[in-house]
Amino acid sequence: MADRPDADREAGANKPALRLHVPEPKFRPGDAVDFSHVPISEPGKQPRPDEACDARETEGLCYDLIRVLGDDDRAHGPWDPKLDPDTLRTMLGHFALVRAFDERMFRGQRQGKTSFYMKCTGEEATSVSAAMALASDDMVFPSYRQQGVLIARGYDLVEMINQIYSNKGDKLKGRQLPIMYSSREHSFFSISGNLATQTPQAVGWAMASAIKGDSRIAATWVGEGSTAEGDFHSACTFATVYNAPVILNVINNQWAISSFSGFAGSERTTFAARALGYGLAGLRVDGNDALAVYATQRWAANRARANAGPTLIEYFTYRAEGHSTSDDPSGYRSAQEREEWPLGDPVMRLKNHLIALGEWDEDRQAEMDRETAERVKAATKEAEKNGILGHGMHQPFRTMFEDVFEELPWNLKEQAEQATRERLIKFNGGRPQ
């Protein structure tokens, strides 16, 4: 270690010693949880600026929390989107479907039907309600926890499960990790496992739409942890420079695997306030309030559509379940957090709102939950006819070599022959099922 240039370390003895700050979450496993430090704004009290306002007018909204649904289960204030009961029931139905789907797929992974799954429990509104506020052909660039967008857009459940099972019905040919869907038909971009990569891509798509004089806008979703990636900051810069018609949704669910939001910078400021330095409009929103999510997403969509500029929205929510089937959150956070989360559960809050309006009741809810569970079960059975991951390799080996390029070059041809030969030897000429 002779050549380390660290000679003069004694210098400056009468100056204060510098100290490193390493963030620490308030609660760890076993701790009693008290969320009173989380400021919860009063529903209905946040102003709603004009959609075409100067980005600076949203400054206050970057630190506040836009809320509509109150403890009385009623909608309040200028952000009330005034949705009709049918739309609210549809939204509640999507919520129920997402939850039932997550439940079943999680179990499927535990039963060995697939390798991996990720739930979005507690965050349903941030994808379902947001998607419902967009036009069906607006392009979305989701991350891996936005199954709600596909469900809201009516994507076929069997197709979703085929993808998760990597079976012979999987239109992505078994290539992608489960839940990494893609559906051009539903204006849903192919998901990458590399965090935050979709944010500049969404901006690029929105810029292209503007270059072509199209009317479709783009929206993207990124976790609060992932906002630390350079890609996110590149996206913000391009979005503001070109006034791209894009919405950057940051899902602040408090946890990035075992790391709390402090490791993405939440101890100093909000994620919505990231918008300010870039000159983007910013909104900080109760992500468990389906009406607030819908209203703010619609505000940003209208703004983008009117060429008034891009918006960064922080949806403040809570990841109620583990990060994925590979994660056990009891190793790093208090089990009590989920019950104590002060913003409640988006499904219950919407349900109670509909009941308060006299447009819903517990019996209909029970009936809907039962029907939804049946529907998911039937879809699962249907998809299982195409095979499950645990049963081996459903795709012909040659598909592995297709689509690397538009045309198959000589090396891939040779390798495809090798793979086919290996399959014949390994399975005595037969195909494994």
Added chain:
Amino acid sequence: MSTEVQDIQAAGDGAERRLNMIEAINDALDIMLERDPDVIVMGEDVGYFGGVFRCTAGLQQKYGKTRVFDTPISECGIIGVAVGMGAYGLRPVPEIQFADYIYPGLDQLVSEAARLRYRSATEYIAPMTVRSPFGGGIFGGQTHSQSPEALFTHVSGLKTVIPSTPYDAKGLLISCIEDNDPVIFFEPKRIYNGPFSGFYDKPAEPWKRHPQSAVPEGYYKIPLGKARTVSEGEALTVLAYGTMVHVAESVCREKGVDAEILDLRTLVPLDIEAIEESVKKTGRCLIVHEATRTSGFGAELSALVTERCFYHLEAPVERVTGFDTPYPHSLEWAYFPGPIRIGEAIDKLLSE
């Protein structure tokens, strides 16, 4: 095991434990954090939780939050910050959660860490060891399975190290941390818990039942740039590293081939003497790696062997590799270089 014993520069009291590779890596980090206050362990989820693969478990509790800590999810930040820490005089050991995610930090690694010594004429150096699990075989899909080692061997100024046993993982990691150059330390996650025969329907054999899992207590080093002779033989030389050492070994055993298997252990610096000596002895050379074939590290090895041993070769050098496709989730066992692919290459080599 005789070559291994010689590698030990300073061993403890001779006591050994049976550890898996994760535990051996944890042990190496523990020892280095203890010995050198300048060693810093950081990365996504490595602190309180101890890493998604548990390699850093217990270290924050033992050494405190300013020695072992979580980082923002920013590989560019993690590697860039490590360059700055290294320039100050610390020895950061950043973890990148999966090798597939080094790419966002690539510029810091390639343009900065790798060249700092050269461009400043050693005014500044970047002593850092970037640890990262790599390779497939755990149904991780395209973004949790890649083997990007060749990319790094192409960068002047970076060292690339890949262990294949718990013993090597510990001894090599200690050497890397003490090294004054930036090192990429790739951990073959398919064999974190045990060595692997290569047959997808056969489970991994836990390291504690494997003869090579014996890990000495305390501090020892395995020098960088020294290959390990896994088996001596006359019929052909097999060059492999990481998981593929075990696959090649089991295939040669099953086929009853008298192979001389070299575990390269470090790709840069490379033990060219061991390679040359062995190929000149056997006259045949098989190279096995899991990464895609085109411009893979096998191409470099093949060129070196051809340049240096051409007149001793009885047959053209053979390469067995992964295919030139992204890693396919459901067909990963068809992608993985297994017994059939290796067996065919051996037959071809021996028939010439």
